Amino acid sequence: MTSWDDAFGSDGSGSDEAPPPPPLTMEERAGVLDDLAELEVFRTLLEPTGVKGIVVDCPDCDEEHHVDWALMQANLRQLLDEGQTGRHEPPFDPDPDDYVSWDYASGYADGVAARAEAEEPREGHPPGRHARDDQP
Template sequence: MSPDALPPDPFAGDPTDPALSMDDAGDLDALSPAEREEVVADLADLAVYQALLEGRGVRGIVVDCGDCGDQHFHEWSLLRASLQQLLDEGQMRPHEPAFDPDPATYVTWEYCRGYADAVLSDS
């Protein structure tokens, strides 16, 4: 469809156009070197946690959200993709929540860390 066939933009030339904020995506602050190191370390830890826990029926990580107060359930692949996106783009985009997650099949990051420490220290 040609742009000429569309109705006129009601905000054309308006400096308060709400869509102008969408053009600021390239202005995001890049991660600091320390933040990048943390995300890279989280990705490495996530791979270990998944390798140790997925075979035991754990589907991913649960996070208590400080913004909404709800628990957010992240399957392994979704969390990996979100962390990689943070590393690549400096932000995580919103995503669909897990559909009807079974809370018994998700654990916290702290649980993963403790489990990995215990298993790997016995080796």
């Protein structure tokens, strides 16, 4: 095997195909399904504000990858179906300000949910008022 073979994943058997990854465990599948559901919430909340997707730190190349909403969803679905994601072409010259981290998106969604919960009308109290507003 040459360094060329090694660089492009040849195992020396004459076949260019790598063995398939092991299937995801039930816990891993549940985690990916949770991520897909969260991603949809993030997109619903953030896309109207101009956010184009998620920024991901890549452990393979030590760089940030800017992944749009649709590609991130496709990656997660491919992970469910095949047990791995393929390599995808990053966007050309992305503006880092158009992408947020998963943690930022999660915090934003939590903040929106907390605000909605605080504004939810409670029995005996009209919306937008506090119990202390009823005191003389």
